[in-house]
Amino acid sequence: MLPVGNQCAVCSEPGKLCAGCKNIRYCGVECQQADWKVHKLLCRTFNDARDAPSPNMVRVIEFPVNETKPKFRWMPIDFDLFCRPLEGDFFGPDKPVPSIQSINAHPKTGKLLPLTITFMFRDNLLKDGSLPNKSVYNFTNGRPLNDARGPVLFYGSIPEVEAEAGWKIFDCVDLDTIRLNVIKDWLTLGTDAAPERRAYQERNSAEATAAAVANRDSALETLRKRLEEMP
Ligand SMILES: [Zn+2]
Ligand SMILES: [Zn+2]
Structure with missing residues (x-):
């Protein structure tokens, strides 16, 4: 199964199981209330849907x-x-x-x-x-x-x-x-709408570019050494 662990669904701090569904975890009342508008739609029905019928x-x-x-x-x-x-x-x-x-x-x-x-x-x-x-x-x-x-x-x-x-x-x-x-x-x-996501993508692509440059530099270095060692 998925590595959900004991994390609060909102803030990822350690959390306790929701008493209603015993499925999702919250660290405290604040996170539980913040999520309730969405979570309440499925919380009470989870028990009936817990086990596969076949x-x-x-x-x-x-x-x-x-x-x-x-x-x-x-x-x-x-x-x-x-x-x-x-x-x-x-x-x-x-x-x-x-x-x-x-x-x-x-x-x-x-x-x-x-x-x-x-x-x-x-x-x-x-x-x-x-x-x-x-x-x-x-x-x-x-x-x-x-x-x-x-x-x-x-x-x-x-x-x-x-x-x-x-x-x-x-x-x-x-x-x-x-x-x-x-x-x-x-x-x-x-x-792609969220600004956080764009920032994350840009950060990632900056890291990827840096990694590609480092890769290329080390490949060039290897090549240079080989050329020097050639008779
Ligand atoms: Zn929390
Ligand atoms: Zn619940």
Whole structure:
């Protein structure tokens, strides 16, 4: 499972389990209250969704079109190189091939997440008459960045094995109440909107440039030595 440890979901200090769901941790009342507006949407329902109804299923977070808030849902797993939930007729009786967008970094801080969270939606949602998604609109206070229409869901996956060069096998991982804030930030801000994220990227690319220059310098140095040693 994921290395969540005993960290407070808000500030990363050591925290105690939420008494309602025994899933998320907070260091104290202040952090718990700061997160409650989002966490309360799933806190009380987590116990009912705790255990898989049968093997080979994954717990996803669904945003129903005509309900006011998100909820957990267990779905069968499609085992492939990139594991994903089997949607069946989740996206409608016409069973469209869904599209996906993956979240690998925290939308606000830009830090890599310990899992990939993937957004699944009707590919043709803008043209097929899909209705605006009420639970997404509520969740984002009416300001979703993505034009979320029709039913949508989020699922989690983690890279399991580094196979052949460049290939990773992804395994499904159950989403719980802990990542709901990341989902909210992503629905509201998108991937590149936050100034903190841009700053992080710039810092990272400065470090990468410095590392590349150092690499090049040491390669040149090696080359120079070899040339000197040549008869
Ligand atoms: Zn805290
Ligand atoms: Zn809770």
